[in-house]
Amino acid sequence: MKFTIRVRLTALFAALFVVLAAVLVATSYAFVARNTGPEARGVERAAALQEALTDLGVDFPAREFPERPLSGPGPQNDPLADAVHDIELQARAQVLRDFLTTSLIAFAISAVFAVGLAYWLAGRVLRPIDEVTVAANSLSESTLDRRLHNEGPDDEFGRLKTSLNAMLDRLERAFESRQRFASDASHELRTPLAVMQASADNTLATPRAPSQARELAEEVLRQVARSDSLMSSLLTLSRADDVIHTRESADLADIVATAVSDLEPMATDAGVRLELDVEDAPVLGDRVLLERLAVNLVDNAIRYNAGTDGWVTCRVWSDGNHSIVEIANSGEAVRESEVDVLFERFRRGAQRSEVAGHGLGLPIVSRVAEVHGGTVEAVPRESGGLIVTVRLPRMTAAGPDPSSAT
Known part of the structure; x- marks a missing residue:
């Protein structure tokens, strides 16, 4: 004992x-x-x-x-x-x-x-x-700018607080350096990608371009699009890890409805039916990150679907202290052991390797929910597909309810 x-x-x-x-x-x-x-x-x-x-x-x-x-x-x-x-x-x-x-x-x-x-x-x-x-x-990566009050005598406890404040200074600088590196690297990589895309577009625009050159240009465009999507995902992760991103009031119902509307053509091409059922779900957060959360959820549900006659249901509502987003889809069966793998960066389930992607969709969703004090849960459906549920602290008149944070 x-x-x-x-x-x-x-x-x-x-x-x-x-x-x-x-x-x-x-x-x-x-x-x-x-x-x-x-x-x-x-x-x-x-x-x-x-x-x-x-x-x-x-x-x-x-x-x-x-x-x-x-x-x-x-x-x-x-x-x-x-x-x-x-x-x-x-x-x-x-x-x-x-x-x-x-x-x-x-x-x-x-x-x-x-x-x-x-x-x-x-x-x-x-x-x-x-x-x-x-x-x-009370400190976290989003509150590294806080410091311990040290107005007492210069004794053992005072020196301890001074040491901890110095450590927080070093941590804050390290986090800022990491964020700047990720952001700068992603932005710098966009320049050569843009040059490659312009060269491929010129090749395809040439009427007498050899067929081999046209095939190579089309492959270059596909890789550029994939790399650009990867850069966007890395920028989103960088923004989610940033300790100083802005917070404002937002409604998950509007955000999810916009994401469904934007991805409607993609769902139509894939033969997937989208269903939307939303109610007011106010939250306080970074709108850019919340929009990316909604887009990733709906995009993943469309990509990893049964194809023809597939479906995706999007529900948004408030329940007590939480604002909830639930995305369910049809598709291949997912084993329980694979669920945790889906939320790891650059990791994909065994049955998802044939679908284009880079393994950052659900990890971004998980990270965005985490920095907003929320949680993400994925449950396999017996008939195939997944039910992904995101719970965020519901915003009240006095601000987000702290009792809902986990």
């Missing part, structure tokens, strides 16, 4: 108190025992006894009582000394018993209070650690 640091500090403080209190009780008991023995201050006690007897009218000649041991016989033929000695021993024993009993009771009561005091003191000592823990747990 593992105990918390607070419990261990409490035990340490309480044990220290018990040791010190036990030493104090033992020392006090030894001091009292030493100063109440027959050999201690014998002359003073004899004088006090003589004065007490004189006050009572007893004629008692001045004398010194011989010292007697704590136990055993004393001097012979001295009954008064024996009586005084017995009285002293009884009084001393009673005093010591009372002193020890009172000390032990006070010791026990103090020990109980010491445990509570030690627990409270340990909490006070560890409070800065709790503050650091709460602040650290």
